[in-house]
Amino acid sequence: MDQTRAFEVERPRLVRIATQVLRDPEEAQDVVQTAWLRLHERGQGADIENLPGWLTTVTVRLCLDRLRARVPRPVDPHEPLADRQVETVPDPAEDVALADTVGVALQAVLDRLTPTERVAFVLHDTFGVDFPTIAGILDRTPTATRKLASRARAKVRQPVDPVRRADAVVVDAFLAAARRGEFARLLELLAPDALVVGDDAAVQVGTPARIEGREAVARMFDGGAAAALPVLVEDRPGAAWFLRGMPQVAFDFTVESGLVRRIDFRAEPDLLARLRRRATSG
DSSP states (O other): OOHHHHHHHHHHHHHHHHHHHHOOHHHHHHHHHHHHHHHHHTTTOOOOOOOOHHHHHHHHHHHHHHHHOOOOOOTTSSSSTTOOOOOOOOOEEEEOOEEEEEEOHHHHHHGOOOOHHHHHHHIIIITBBBHHHHHHHTOOOOHHHHHHHHHHHHHHOOOOOOOHHHHHHHHHHHHHHHHHHHHHHHHHHEEEEEEEOOOOOHHHOOOOEEEEEEHHHHHHHHOOOEEEEEEEEEEEEEEEEEEEEEEEEEEEEEEEEEEEEEEEEEEEEHHHHHOOEEOOOO
């Protein structure tokens, strides 16, 4: 079987892995296509002893690159400085067992994990990949990889607040509508008495001090929020405007009955220092 046909056989499996790691089907497809390009660059005559394992390694490392590019993310004090990108792609071990599905609950909590924790957890607990294989992909020892999965498992066991989860869906829908310039959708997501308030620090960097009413708030966000990234603001789903990787203003959302009631622009340094990146709810 030539490499093109062999890749097509492996593609569905690679897409499942990338989708569970990245939580973004479109990005997963892009990553798998990049893996195909890497294979194509090696040429048909390339000596790859274990092509499925090689493709798994390339795909997962590409996923890691994407996760690490979603900056800024909280620094995990347990994560070694050796957590780095690796350019070489050795053949991993042969034993790569796979599962087909992952629970909805996992999708809701993966944003709690660092990139390496997420990879270790998804590959081992969801797809049954053994720790020596994952260690080869992450350039870690099997013991360190086992610890990554254990920490991830502990985080996953923490209960997810269903109210916070529902609020995150509303917040992310609002931000998506803002970026796409969907004025009518913004109106649908805003309460009639919607309000925007900027604290003193935020006003100093250019945010409005106060905007009242659904239409006025929708006009302000219409076509905007392009530089806003999803974060947790004091454990609430929100967003923040970043400049050169540093948060400048937090968007602190108040959601009531499925509608955005209030957005506080907050730029106090202590608050910005405590922001944590989160994955979108999609």
